[in-house]
Amino acid sequence: MTRPAIATVGELRASGHVQRSLRGEIRDNLLSALREGRDPWPGLHGFDATVIPQLERALLAGHDIVLLGERGQGKTRLLRTMNGLLDEWSPVIEGSELGEHPFEPITATSIRRAVQFGDDLPITWRHRDARYAEKLATPDTSVADLIGDVDPMKVAEGRSLGDPETIHFGLIPRSHRGIVAINELPDLAERIQVAMLNVMEERDIQIRGYVLRLPLDVLVVASANPEDYTNRGRIITPLKDRFGAEIRTHYPTELADEVAIIRQESDLVADVPDYLVEILARFTRALRESSAVDQRSGVSARFAIAGAETIAAAAIHRATRQGEEHAVARPVDLETAVDVLGGKIEFESGEEGREDEILDHLLRTATAETVRAHLRGVDLAALTTAIETGVMITTGEQVTAREFLTGLPPLGESDLYDVVCERLDATNDGQRAGAIELALEGLYLMRKISKESGGGETIYG
Incomplete structure:
Protein backbone atom coordinates (compact mmCIF):
# COMPACT_ATOMS: atom_id res chain seq x y z
CA MET A 1 0.00 0.00 0.00
CA THR A 249 6.98 -15.52 28.81
CA HIS A 250 8.96 -18.76 28.70
CA TYR A 251 11.54 -20.69 26.71
CA PRO A 252 10.23 -22.98 23.94
CA THR A 253 8.68 -26.16 25.31
CA GLU A 254 9.02 -28.12 22.05
CA LEU A 255 12.29 -29.05 20.35
CA ALA A 256 10.88 -28.10 16.94
CA ASP A 257 10.22 -24.53 18.15
CA GLU A 258 13.78 -24.29 19.50
CA VAL A 259 15.16 -25.41 16.12
CA ALA A 260 12.89 -22.98 14.26
CA ILE A 261 14.15 -20.05 16.36
CA ILE A 262 17.79 -20.95 15.70
CA ARG A 263 17.15 -21.22 11.97
CA GLN A 264 15.22 -17.97 11.89
CA GLU A 265 17.53 -15.80 13.97
CA SER A 266 21.00 -17.05 13.06
CA ASP A 267 23.03 -15.50 10.26
CA LEU A 268 24.87 -18.52 8.87
CA VAL A 269 27.85 -18.05 6.55
CA ALA A 270 28.01 -21.76 5.65
CA ASP A 271 25.76 -24.79 5.33
CA VAL A 272 24.75 -26.08 8.77
CA PRO A 273 22.85 -29.40 8.46
CA ASP A 274 19.62 -29.82 10.39
CA TYR A 275 21.01 -32.48 12.73
CA LEU A 276 23.71 -30.05 13.97
CA VAL A 277 21.08 -27.39 14.67
CA GLU A 278 19.13 -30.05 16.53
CA ILE A 279 22.18 -30.95 18.63
CA LEU A 280 22.57 -27.28 19.60
CA ALA A 281 18.87 -27.06 20.46
CA ARG A 282 19.05 -30.20 22.63
CA PHE A 283 22.26 -28.91 24.23
CA THR A 284 20.58 -25.62 25.13
CA ARG A 285 17.55 -27.38 26.59
CA ALA A 286 19.80 -29.68 28.64
CA LEU A 287 21.58 -26.65 30.09
CA ARG A 288 18.22 -25.16 31.11
CA GLU A 289 17.41 -28.35 33.01
CA SER A 290 20.82 -28.85 34.61
CA SER A 291 21.15 -28.36 38.35
CA ALA A 292 24.74 -27.23 37.75
CA VAL A 293 23.56 -24.12 35.87
CA ASP A 294 22.16 -21.05 37.62
CA GLN A 295 18.60 -21.15 36.29
CA ARG A 296 17.76 -17.75 37.77
CA SER A 297 19.81 -16.14 35.01
CA GLY A 298 18.39 -18.49 32.37
CA VAL A 299 20.00 -19.86 29.22
CA SER A 300 19.11 -17.49 26.43
CA ALA A 301 18.04 -18.56 22.94
CA ARG A 302 20.99 -16.42 21.84
CA PHE A 303 23.26 -19.18 23.22
CA ALA A 304 22.15 -21.68 20.55
CA ILE A 305 21.99 -18.97 17.87
CA ALA A 306 25.59 -17.97 18.59
CA GLY A 307 26.53 -21.66 18.56
CA ALA A 308 25.08 -22.17 15.08
CA GLU A 309 26.86 -19.07 13.79
CA THR A 310 30.15 -20.26 15.35
CA ILE A 311 30.12 -23.70 13.73
CA ALA A 312 29.19 -22.09 10.40
CA ALA A 313 32.19 -19.79 10.81
CA ALA A 314 34.41 -22.80 11.57
CA ALA A 315 33.18 -24.46 8.37
CA ILE A 316 33.90 -21.48 6.13
CA HIS A 317 37.27 -21.00 7.84
CA ARG A 318 38.21 -24.61 6.98
CA ALA A 319 36.85 -24.38 3.44
CA THR A 320 38.77 -21.18 2.74
CA ARG A 321 42.09 -22.42 4.14
CA GLN A 322 41.88 -25.88 2.59
CA GLY A 323 40.27 -24.91 -0.72
CA GLU A 324 37.01 -26.82 -0.27
CA GLU A 325 34.26 -26.14 -2.79
CA HIS A 326 31.43 -26.36 -0.24
CA ALA A 327 31.63 -24.92 3.27
CA VAL A 328 29.65 -27.39 5.38
CA ALA A 329 29.65 -27.61 9.16
CA ARG A 330 30.41 -31.04 10.64
CA PRO A 331 30.12 -32.56 14.14
CA VAL A 332 33.82 -31.90 14.73
CA ASP A 333 33.01 -28.17 14.63
CA LEU A 334 30.78 -28.44 17.71
CA GLU A 335 33.85 -28.46 19.93
CA THR A 336 34.83 -25.01 18.62
CA ALA A 337 31.39 -23.70 19.60
CA VAL A 338 31.67 -24.97 23.18
CA ASP A 339 35.08 -23.35 23.53
CA VAL A 340 33.66 -19.86 22.92
CA LEU A 341 30.16 -20.21 24.38
CA GLY A 342 31.04 -21.27 27.91
CA GLY A 343 31.20 -17.66 29.08
CA LYS A 344 27.52 -17.16 28.24
CA ILE A 345 26.47 -19.59 30.98
CA GLU A 346 26.35 -18.82 34.69
CA PHE A 347 27.05 -21.89 36.81
CA GLU A 348 26.12 -22.53 40.42
CA SER A 349 28.84 -21.49 42.85
CA GLY A 350 29.57 -25.09 43.87
CA GLU A 351 30.52 -26.04 40.31
CA GLU A 352 33.63 -23.89 40.09
CA GLY A 353 36.34 -25.66 38.09
CA ARG A 354 33.91 -28.17 36.54
CA GLU A 355 32.45 -25.88 33.87
CA ASP A 356 34.14 -27.51 30.88
CA GLU A 357 33.35 -30.98 32.17
CA ILE A 358 29.64 -30.10 32.52
CA LEU A 359 29.46 -28.55 29.05
CA ASP A 360 31.21 -31.55 27.44
CA HIS A 361 28.93 -34.02 29.21
CA LEU A 362 25.74 -32.22 28.18
CA LEU A 363 26.96 -31.84 24.59
CA ARG A 364 27.66 -35.58 24.43
CA THR A 365 24.18 -36.25 25.79
CA ALA A 366 22.60 -33.96 23.18
CA THR A 367 24.61 -35.63 20.40
CA ALA A 368 23.62 -39.13 21.55
CA GLU A 369 19.93 -38.17 21.58
CA THR A 370 20.23 -36.77 18.06
CA VAL A 371 22.00 -39.90 16.79
CA ARG A 372 19.20 -42.03 18.23
CA ALA A 373 16.56 -39.80 16.64
CA HIS A 374 18.06 -39.88 13.14
CA LEU A 375 19.92 -43.19 12.90
CA ARG A 376 17.59 -45.43 14.87
CA GLY A 377 17.37 -48.81 13.13
CA VAL A 378 20.56 -48.34 11.10
CA ASP A 379 22.94 -51.26 11.66
CA LEU A 380 26.39 -49.75 12.16
CA ALA A 381 28.06 -53.13 12.80
CA ALA A 382 29.95 -53.11 9.48
CA LEU A 383 31.70 -49.87 10.42
CA THR A 384 32.48 -51.17 13.92
CA THR A 385 33.94 -54.38 12.47
CA ALA A 386 36.13 -52.45 10.04
CA ILE A 387 37.53 -50.29 12.83
CA GLU A 388 38.17 -53.34 15.02
CA THR A 389 40.64 -54.58 12.42
CA GLY A 390 42.91 -51.71 13.41
CA VAL A 391 41.79 -48.97 11.01
CA MET A 392 42.13 -45.44 12.39
CA ILE A 393 39.79 -42.73 11.04
CA THR A 394 41.09 -39.19 11.32
CA THR A 395 39.05 -36.00 11.22
CA GLY A 396 39.53 -32.52 12.61
CA GLU A 397 38.67 -28.87 12.26
CA GLN A 398 41.17 -28.48 9.35
CA VAL A 399 40.66 -31.92 7.78
CA THR A 400 38.75 -31.54 4.52
CA ALA A 401 35.67 -33.55 3.73
CA ARG A 402 37.47 -35.23 0.81
CA GLU A 403 40.43 -36.22 3.02
CA PHE A 404 38.05 -37.62 5.61
CA LEU A 405 36.01 -39.60 3.07
CA THR A 406 39.15 -40.96 1.41
CA GLY A 407 40.39 -42.22 4.79
CA LEU A 408 37.25 -44.25 5.52
CA PRO A 409 37.70 -48.04 5.54
CA PRO A 410 35.98 -50.06 2.78
CA LEU A 411 32.94 -51.97 4.04
CA GLY A 412 32.84 -54.69 1.38
CA GLU A 413 29.32 -55.21 0.10
CA SER A 414 27.74 -53.09 2.84
CA ASP A 415 26.00 -49.91 1.70
CA LEU A 416 26.14 -48.45 5.21
CA TYR A 417 27.72 -45.15 4.15
CA ASP A 418 24.94 -44.57 1.60
CA VAL A 419 22.24 -45.47 4.13
CA VAL A 420 23.61 -43.00 6.70
CA CYS A 421 23.89 -40.24 4.11
CA GLU A 422 20.37 -40.90 2.87
CA ARG A 423 18.98 -40.73 6.41
CA LEU A 424 20.64 -37.33 6.93
CA ASP A 425 19.92 -35.92 3.44
CA ALA A 426 23.63 -35.68 2.67
CA THR A 427 24.50 -35.18 -0.99
CA ASN A 428 27.80 -33.30 -1.46
CA ASP A 429 31.16 -34.24 0.07
CA GLY A 430 30.83 -31.89 3.03
CA GLN A 431 27.38 -33.18 3.95
CA ARG A 432 28.45 -36.82 3.49
CA ALA A 433 31.51 -36.31 5.70
CA GLY A 434 29.36 -34.72 8.40
CA ALA A 435 26.80 -37.53 8.29
CA ILE A 436 29.42 -40.25 8.67
CA GLU A 437 31.16 -38.27 11.41
CA LEU A 438 27.85 -38.25 13.30
CA ALA A 439 27.62 -42.05 12.94
CA LEU A 440 31.19 -42.42 14.27
CA GLU A 441 30.41 -40.13 17.19
CA GLY A 442 27.33 -42.25 17.89
CA LEU A 443 29.46 -45.41 17.99
CA TYR A 444 31.88 -43.69 20.35
CA LEU A 445 29.08 -42.56 22.67
CA MET A 446 27.71 -46.12 22.66
CA ARG A 447 31.26 -47.24 23.65
CA LYS A 448 31.65 -49.34 20.53
CA ILE A 449 34.84 -47.54 19.46
CA SER A 450 37.35 -45.19 21.07
CA LYS A 451 38.18 -41.57 20.33
CA GLU A 452 41.22 -39.40 20.98
CA SER A 453 41.28 -35.63 20.49
CA GLY A 454 44.16 -33.22 20.53
CA GLY A 455 46.13 -30.81 18.39
CA GLY A 456 43.07 -30.02 16.26
CA GLU A 457 42.61 -33.68 15.28
CA THR A 458 40.14 -36.33 16.33
CA ILE A 459 40.99 -40.00 15.77
CA TYR A 460 38.40 -42.80 15.97
CA GLY A 461 39.78 -46.30 16.47
Missing part, protein backbone atom coordinates in the same frame (compact mmCIF):
# COMPACT_ATOMS: atom_id res chain seq x y z
CA THR A 2 1.46 3.37 -1.06
CA ARG A 3 1.27 6.58 0.94
CA PRO A 4 -2.17 8.20 0.45
CA ALA A 5 -2.23 11.37 -1.66
CA ILE A 6 -4.65 13.33 0.56
CA ALA A 7 -2.88 16.52 1.67
CA THR A 8 -5.39 18.66 3.63
CA VAL A 9 -7.86 18.07 6.42
CA GLY A 10 -10.70 19.08 4.11
CA GLU A 11 -9.76 16.36 1.62
CA LEU A 12 -9.45 13.87 4.47
CA ARG A 13 -12.93 14.71 5.74
CA ALA A 14 -14.39 14.48 2.23
CA SER A 15 -12.82 11.04 1.74
CA GLY A 16 -14.97 9.63 4.53
CA HIS A 17 -12.01 8.90 6.83
CA VAL A 18 -13.13 7.77 10.27
CA GLN A 19 -10.96 8.61 13.27
CA ARG A 20 -10.36 5.75 15.70
CA SER A 21 -8.63 5.62 19.04
CA LEU A 22 -5.31 3.77 19.15
CA ARG A 23 -6.79 0.90 21.13
CA GLY A 24 -9.78 0.73 18.79
CA GLU A 25 -7.43 0.60 15.81
CA ILE A 26 -5.37 -2.24 17.33
CA ARG A 27 -8.53 -4.11 18.35
CA ASP A 28 -10.09 -3.84 14.88
CA ASN A 29 -6.91 -4.94 13.09
CA LEU A 30 -6.32 -7.86 15.45
CA LEU A 31 -9.90 -9.08 15.07
CA SER A 32 -9.62 -8.72 11.31
CA ALA A 33 -6.45 -10.85 11.26
CA LEU A 34 -8.05 -13.54 13.44
CA ARG A 35 -11.16 -13.53 11.30
CA GLU A 36 -9.16 -13.98 8.09
CA GLY A 37 -6.82 -16.61 9.54
CA ARG A 38 -3.73 -14.40 9.17
CA ASP A 39 -0.94 -14.76 11.74
CA PRO A 40 -0.56 -11.38 13.47
CA TRP A 41 2.64 -12.56 15.19
CA PRO A 42 5.08 -13.62 12.44
CA GLY A 43 8.41 -15.02 13.54
CA LEU A 44 7.32 -16.04 17.04
CA HIS A 45 7.63 -19.71 17.99
CA GLY A 46 6.48 -21.67 21.02
CA PHE A 47 3.96 -19.11 22.35
CA ASP A 48 0.87 -20.21 20.41
CA ALA A 49 -0.91 -21.90 23.30
CA THR A 50 0.42 -19.80 26.16
CA VAL A 51 1.65 -16.22 25.72
CA ILE A 52 -0.12 -15.26 22.47
CA PRO A 53 -3.70 -15.92 23.69
CA GLN A 54 -3.02 -13.88 26.84
CA LEU A 55 -1.50 -11.06 24.81
CA GLU A 56 -4.40 -10.98 22.35
CA ARG A 57 -6.94 -10.80 25.16
CA ALA A 58 -5.02 -7.95 26.77
CA LEU A 59 -4.93 -5.98 23.50
CA LEU A 60 -8.61 -6.58 22.86
CA ALA A 61 -9.29 -5.27 26.37
CA GLY A 62 -7.16 -2.18 25.64
CA HIS A 63 -4.72 -2.83 28.47
CA ASP A 64 -1.18 -1.58 28.91
CA ILE A 65 1.07 -4.65 29.16
CA VAL A 66 4.22 -5.76 30.97
CA LEU A 67 6.01 -8.93 29.87
CA LEU A 68 7.95 -10.83 32.52
CA GLY A 69 10.54 -13.39 31.46
CA GLU A 70 14.15 -14.51 31.58
CA ARG A 71 16.70 -13.26 29.09
CA GLY A 72 16.43 -14.49 25.53
CA GLN A 73 12.77 -15.50 25.67
CA GLY A 74 11.70 -13.21 22.83
CA LYS A 75 10.14 -10.38 24.88
CA THR A 76 11.59 -7.59 22.76
CA ARG A 77 10.70 -9.34 19.52
CA LEU A 78 7.14 -9.78 20.77
CA LEU A 79 6.90 -6.06 21.61
CA ARG A 80 8.27 -5.04 18.22
CA THR A 81 5.76 -7.25 16.43
CA MET A 82 2.86 -5.27 17.92
CA ASN A 83 3.26 -2.42 15.46
CA GLY A 84 2.00 -4.81 12.78
CA LEU A 85 -1.47 -4.29 14.32
CA LEU A 86 -1.43 -0.57 13.46
CA ASP A 87 -2.81 0.84 10.21
CA GLU A 88 -0.06 0.98 7.60
CA TRP A 89 -0.56 4.73 7.10
CA SER A 90 -2.11 7.18 9.54
CA PRO A 91 -2.87 10.90 8.95
CA VAL A 92 -1.14 13.50 11.15
CA ILE A 93 -1.05 17.29 11.19
CA GLU A 94 1.97 18.36 9.19
CA GLY A 95 4.74 19.66 11.45
CA SER A 96 2.95 18.47 14.60
CA GLU A 97 5.38 17.67 17.40
CA LEU A 98 3.14 14.94 18.83
CA GLY A 99 1.77 13.49 15.59
CA GLU A 100 -1.79 14.61 16.33
CA HIS A 101 -4.74 13.43 14.30
CA PRO A 102 -6.02 16.16 11.94
CA PHE A 103 -9.50 15.87 13.45
CA GLU A 104 -8.21 16.22 17.02
CA PRO A 105 -5.34 18.67 17.62
CA ILE A 106 -4.30 18.68 21.28
CA THR A 107 -1.34 21.06 21.61
CA ALA A 108 -1.71 24.84 21.65
CA THR A 109 0.28 25.19 18.43
CA SER A 110 -1.79 22.66 16.50
CA ILE A 111 -5.09 24.04 17.78
CA ARG A 112 -4.07 27.53 16.67
CA ARG A 113 -3.06 26.29 13.22
CA ALA A 114 -6.31 24.32 12.86
CA VAL A 115 -8.31 27.48 13.52
CA GLN A 116 -6.09 29.53 11.20
CA PHE A 117 -6.16 27.20 8.18
CA GLY A 118 -9.51 25.44 8.62
CA ASP A 119 -10.03 22.84 5.88
CA ASP A 120 -6.73 23.86 4.30
CA LEU A 121 -4.74 22.62 7.30
CA PRO A 122 -1.91 20.59 5.69
CA ILE A 123 -1.58 16.97 6.73
CA THR A 124 0.95 14.23 6.11
CA TRP A 125 0.93 10.46 6.55
CA ARG A 126 2.93 8.49 9.09
CA HIS A 127 3.89 4.86 8.50
CA ARG A 128 3.19 2.31 11.22
CA ASP A 129 6.94 1.82 11.84
CA ALA A 130 7.21 5.47 12.92
CA ARG A 131 4.44 4.95 15.48
CA TYR A 132 6.45 2.47 17.55
CA ALA A 133 9.07 3.87 19.93
CA GLU A 134 11.40 1.86 22.15
CA LYS A 135 13.51 2.86 25.11
CA LEU A 136 16.00 0.72 27.00
CA ALA A 137 15.58 1.67 30.64
CA THR A 138 18.92 2.57 32.18
CA PRO A 139 19.66 4.04 35.61
CA ASP A 140 20.61 7.38 34.01
CA THR A 141 17.26 7.77 32.21
CA SER A 142 15.68 11.06 33.27
CA VAL A 143 12.15 12.44 33.54
CA ALA A 144 13.04 14.74 30.64
CA ASP A 145 13.81 11.69 28.46
CA LEU A 146 10.44 10.04 29.06
CA ILE A 147 8.05 12.90 29.86
CA GLY A 148 9.70 16.20 28.95
CA ASP A 149 11.22 19.39 30.37
CA VAL A 150 11.33 23.13 29.89
CA ASP A 151 13.34 23.99 26.77
CA PRO A 152 15.78 26.83 27.63
CA MET A 153 16.15 27.71 23.95
CA LYS A 154 12.45 28.47 23.68
CA VAL A 155 12.65 30.61 26.82
CA ALA A 156 15.63 32.43 25.33
CA GLU A 157 13.54 33.23 22.26
CA GLY A 158 11.37 35.44 24.43
CA ARG A 159 8.61 33.15 25.68
CA SER A 160 7.72 33.34 29.36
CA LEU A 161 8.28 30.42 31.70
CA GLY A 162 4.50 30.21 32.14
CA ASP A 163 3.97 29.54 28.45
CA PRO A 164 3.18 25.84 27.79
CA GLU A 165 4.93 26.15 24.43
CA THR A 166 8.28 26.35 26.22
CA ILE A 167 8.01 22.61 26.94
CA HIS A 168 10.11 20.06 25.07
CA PHE A 169 8.17 16.79 25.11
CA GLY A 170 9.78 13.45 25.96
CA LEU A 171 9.44 10.00 24.42
CA ILE A 172 6.01 9.08 25.79
CA PRO A 173 4.12 12.24 24.69
CA ARG A 174 5.88 12.04 21.31
CA SER A 175 4.46 8.52 20.97
CA HIS A 176 0.92 9.95 20.98
CA ARG A 177 -1.30 7.68 18.85
CA GLY A 178 1.36 5.01 18.93
CA ILE A 179 3.07 2.33 21.01
CA VAL A 180 5.92 3.06 23.40
CA ALA A 181 7.93 0.10 24.68
CA ILE A 182 10.22 0.28 27.70
CA ASN A 183 12.70 -2.58 27.94
CA GLU A 184 13.96 -3.68 31.39
CA LEU A 185 11.49 -1.46 33.22
CA PRO A 186 12.77 -2.30 36.75
CA ASP A 187 16.08 -0.63 35.88
CA LEU A 188 14.32 2.74 35.84
CA ALA A 189 14.94 4.68 39.04
CA GLU A 190 11.83 4.67 41.22
CA ARG A 191 11.41 8.45 40.98
CA ILE A 192 11.32 8.11 37.18
CA GLN A 193 8.67 5.41 37.47
CA VAL A 194 6.62 7.81 39.60
CA ALA A 195 6.69 10.33 36.73
CA MET A 196 4.88 7.77 34.56
CA LEU A 197 1.91 7.36 36.89
CA ASN A 198 -0.23 10.15 35.45
CA VAL A 199 0.61 9.16 31.87
CA MET A 200 -0.52 5.60 32.54
CA GLU A 201 -3.81 6.40 34.25
CA GLU A 202 -4.97 9.99 33.83
CA ARG A 203 -3.27 10.33 30.43
CA ASP A 204 -1.93 13.79 31.22
CA ILE A 205 1.64 14.91 31.82
CA GLN A 206 3.25 16.91 34.60
CA ILE A 207 6.46 18.81 33.88
CA ARG A 208 7.95 20.92 36.66
CA GLY A 209 5.24 23.46 37.47
CA TYR A 210 3.01 22.65 34.52
CA VAL A 211 0.05 20.32 34.42
CA LEU A 212 -0.94 19.87 30.80
CA ARG A 213 -4.25 18.17 30.22
CA LEU A 214 -3.27 16.49 27.00
CA PRO A 215 -5.56 13.58 26.12
CA LEU A 216 -2.65 11.34 25.19
CA ASP A 217 -3.59 8.21 23.27
CA VAL A 218 -0.62 5.92 23.81
CA LEU A 219 -0.20 2.21 24.55
CA VAL A 220 2.57 1.59 27.08
CA VAL A 221 4.19 -1.85 26.94
CA ALA A 222 7.22 -2.97 28.93
CA SER A 223 9.49 -5.93 29.58
CA ALA A 224 11.16 -7.04 32.79
CA ASN A 225 13.32 -9.89 34.00
CA PRO A 226 11.73 -11.53 37.07
CA GLU A 227 15.12 -11.70 38.79
CA ASP A 228 15.62 -7.96 38.32
CA TYR A 229 12.01 -7.49 39.40
CA THR A 230 12.81 -8.70 42.89
CA ASN A 231 16.51 -7.88 43.40
CA ARG A 232 18.42 -5.42 41.23
CA GLY A 233 15.33 -3.30 40.66
CA ARG A 234 11.60 -3.43 40.98
CA ILE A 235 8.46 -2.03 39.46
CA ILE A 236 6.91 0.23 42.07
CA THR A 237 3.49 -0.95 43.24
CA PRO A 238 1.43 2.01 41.94
CA LEU A 239 2.96 1.66 38.45
CA LYS A 240 2.57 -2.10 38.46
CA ASP A 241 -1.09 -1.57 39.32
CA ARG A 242 -1.55 0.62 36.25
CA PHE A 243 -0.56 -2.12 33.84
CA GLY A 244 -3.76 -3.92 32.92
CA ALA A 245 -1.98 -7.16 31.99
CA GLU A 246 1.12 -8.91 33.33
CA ILE A 247 2.15 -11.79 31.05
CA ARG A 248 4.86 -14.37 31.73
